[in-house]
Amino acid sequence: QKELHYVPGHDGMVHLFEWKWHDIADECERFLGPMGFGGVQVSPIQENVIVGSRPWWERYQPISYKWYTRSGTPDEFREMVRRCNNAGVRIYVDVVFNHMTGDHDNAKGTGGTTADTHGFSYPGVPYSQYDFHYPPCAINNYQDPANVRNCELVGLHDLDQSKEYVREKIVNFLNEAVDAGVAGFRVDAAKHMWPEDLKTIFSRLKNLNPEHHFPSDARPYIVQEVIDYGGEAISKYEYNSFGAVTEFRYGMEISNSLNGNNPLKWFVNWGEAWGLLPSQDALVFIDNHDTQRGNPNILTYKSSKLYKMAVAFMLAHPYGTARIMSSFKFDTFDANPPQDSVGNLLSPTINPDDTCGNGWVCEHRWRQIYNMVRFRNAANNTDVNNWWDNGQNQIAFCRGNAGFIAINGDKYDLKQTLFTCVEPGTYCDVISGNLENNKCTGKVVTVDQDRKAYIEIPLNQEDGVLAIHRGAKV
Numbered sequence: 001q002k003e004l005h006y007v008p009g010h011d012g013m014v015h016l017f018e019w020k021w022h023d024i025a026d027e028c029e030r031f032l033g034p035m036g037f038g039g040v041q042v043s044p045i046q047e048n049v050i051v052g053s054r055p056w057w058e059r060y061q062p063i064s065y066k067w068y069t070r071s072g073t074p075d076e077f078r079e080m081v082r083r084c085n086n087a088g089v090r091i092y093v094d095v096v097f098n099h100m101t102g103d104h105d106n107a108k109g110t111g112g113t114t115a116d117t118h119g120f121s122y123p124g125v126p127y128s129q130y131d132f133h134y135p136p137c138a139i140n141n142y143q144d145p146a147n148v149r150n151c152e153l154v155g156l157h158d159l160d161q162s163k164e165y166v167r168e169k170i171v172n173f174l175n176e177a178v179d180a181g182v183a184g185f186r187v188d189a190a191k192h193m194w195p196e197d198l199k200t201i202f203s204r205l206k207n208l209n210p211e212h213h214f215p216s217d218a219r220p221y222i223v224q225e226v227i228d229y230g231g232e233a234i235s236k237y238e239y240n241s242f243g244a245v246t247e248f249r250y251g252m253e254i255s256n257s258l259n260g261n262n263p264l265k266w267f268v269n270w271g272e273a274w275g276l277l278p279s280q281d282a283l284v285f286i287d288n289h290d291t292q293r294g295n296p297n298i299l300t301y302k303s304s305k306l307y308k309m310a311v312a313f314m315l316a317h318p319y320g321t322a323r324i325m326s327s328f329k330f331d332t333f334d335a336n337p338p339q340d341s342v343g344n345l346l347s348p349t350i351n352p353d354d355t356c357g358n359g360w361v362c363e364h365r366w367r368q369i370y371n372m373v374r375f376r377n378a379a380n381n382t383d384v385n386n387w388w389d390n391g392q393n394q395i396a397f398c399r400g401n402a403g404f405i406a407i408n409g410d411k412y413d414l415k416q417t418l419f420t421c422v423e424p425g426t427y428c429d430v431i432s433g434n435l436e437n438n439k440c441t442g443k444v445v446t447v448d449q450d451r452k453a454y455i456e457i458p459l460n461q462e463d464g465v466l467a468i469h470r471g472a473k474v
């Protein structure tokens, strides 16, 4: 269950963190579909407990499996999935079934469901004490798999997925989403569940709904959130035989290098040789909604020049299934998503230059990023070849003869005549500009009869990347 079922000519997943269903549907039709994005990871769909200050993280505390959240209603969800599939964009749902809520007095959910959290009673499902690891213990020892899987993560009441009744409730919850036309799931806190239980649950999922342009017998895509930087008892390799796994080392290594701690030239053999999962098993990303607020070593939209270099490298490189983070602006860990005075989520506004307003960052609408999604599509099914580096942090490589990228991570200009692999002609650098009405609004690169071109990335320019591909010839 590692096949994404992207529509041909589409690639790249974007996490539209905390977006409303209606806004995602609009975005699929007006931007993601036309730009060739493959899919969207959406925020959790199940009802969550309302936390007074309305932090983003309340959505990781389920109170029932009804589809009422700040993102919208069940009907709005179904409508979004339908519209996105019609636009050639798949939907992947973030599903939270390791646990229910933590303790809250008078717990009430976004759909009006109540629960006695202290008594482990969730009538909205229903679950009772018997369905949990009870009496509870706290996760406090990552060297002990049983502690990590049978105890509570930050006080979140821990479901027992070995129980048949619990499995049924989870499978029904997921299958309803399959009926609605989703293409798969991001499984929250998978490390905190036993691989055998997950395997059983995933094996009971229905095939994807053929009414939504999926081939018959298509299985749901599964990506399991297992954070494995090494050094703990639980390994990502316990999970990748029956589904894909989040590869957290990817963004860690790239951020580390661009931050100046490891020369970029070493990325010549980037992939499994670095201890990463096999390519088809790995979901890769620079930052996610946790690391962007919790890990100071990870690049985010806040260090925009380095971040765009990191994302460009990710999208240019064939390793892994690439996911792009699309954030809201934040200063603190708990900061709310954009919302009005009574807590309704705000819609993004779209500026004339295609960027977002109203508190939304919309990294996926940055030219340097969406044009690299197009590069990735243009280079589909090609390998890395003709790697060049200057012995330090200036690198360049080709994707077959479909595209060429150069990155300047050094503190001095890149000025080189390089072999670009692409056929002779005039190309638009899709980082510094767009091809509009057959004119390039950025740098123009002239590839000569020997397929060589003069490449320049001065240090003082806005971006440290240059990229050309066969889909953007002047």
Ligand code: QV4
Pocket: 057, 058, 059, 060, 061, 096, 102, 103, 153, 154, 155, 156, 188, 189, 190, 191, 225, 227, 289, 290
């Ligand atoms: C607090 C105390 C606890 C105490 C508890 C008692 O901190 O020590 O036991 O009260 O009730 C929020 C608060 C947290 C609070 C907890 C329970 O931040 O302080 O505990 O609620 O009320 C997100 C946030 C968490 C948030 C949680 C639930 O990141 O801060 O906790 O949602 O709302 C590990 C895991 C990995 C996990 C990662 C964050 O291996 O699986 O930690 N990542 C996923 C999601 C993440 C989410 C969860 C898992 C939980 O990506 O966003 O946590 O679903 O690495």
Ligand code: CA
Pocket: 098, 148, 149, 150, 151, 158, 159, 192, 193
């Ligand atoms: Ca667990």
